[in-house]
Amino acid sequence: MSEQSLFSDAVDLAVATIRGAAVERYADPTPCTDYTVADLVNHLAFGFLLAHHAATREPWPEAWGAEDRAPFLRDLPEREWAAAAGKEGAAAAAAWADPQVWEGESHLGGGPMPAAVIGAMMTGEFVVHAWDLAVATGQPFTVAPALGEAALEAMTGMAGMGREAGWIGAEVPVDAGAPAFERALGVSGRDPARLPVSRG
Incomplete structure (x- = not known):
């Protein structure tokens, strides 16, 4: 499976889990x-937005801060967050669908980084955080084997720095x-026993 397809699948999984999280659980x-x-x-x-900017190579506006709401959520009631996040996730996935986006260097708000590293890292982040959200809101969660392998590679690569x-x-x-995704959870400091993970 291509890195573009894995990125898109990771976004789809994260968006589906966001949509499945009732506002009453926020x-x-x-x-x-x-x-x-x-x-x-x-x-x-916010991750979708940053990934989108990394794909287009647009700089982050100085007003953006990690402690803030994602800019496109700031003025929205929480009941509208899932739809807005889904729209931005789709835009990010569409941007990373171009194989040329994975070439050369981009950024995540700091110094230059290989674009392929950013794309792979965000793929893993989206999948692992989708699991976090599924655990928190009691949702079933299925990860395809190839996506689990991508998450394991990403988490292994960033664990030391993290x-x-x-x-x-x-x-x-x-x-x-154990399946790759369960190992990815362990590498990232999470206990896969908290929620049975379907092996896809």
Whole structure:
């Protein structure tokens, strides 16, 4: 499966999980420390926007900050967040569907990075955070094997940096023979036993 298809599938999975999260659950906690369901929906929405800008190579406006709502959610009531996030997710997926976008360098608001690294990293982030949201809101969750492998590769690549920065927890031991996505969860500091994961 191509990296473009994996990215699109990751966005689709995240958007479906956002749509499945009832607004009445937005104050609930999530596996992401200090994130409520609303915070996690916002984080995914912001991720779609950042990925979109990385694909187009547009700079981030100076007013953007990680502690804020995604700019396109700021003036919307929470009941409209899922639709708005879905629209931005679709735009990001469409932008990354062009194979040329994966070539050369882009950015995630800082210094230049290989675009392929950004695309792969965001693919993994979207899948893992979709699982977080599914756990928090009691949704079933299925990850296709190829997408699980992509998530494992992405999480393995960023785990060291994430632990040093404090945004990835200590690795949770997972059997070496477990499906790739369960191992990705363990590498990212999550316990896959919190929710049975369909192996797709």
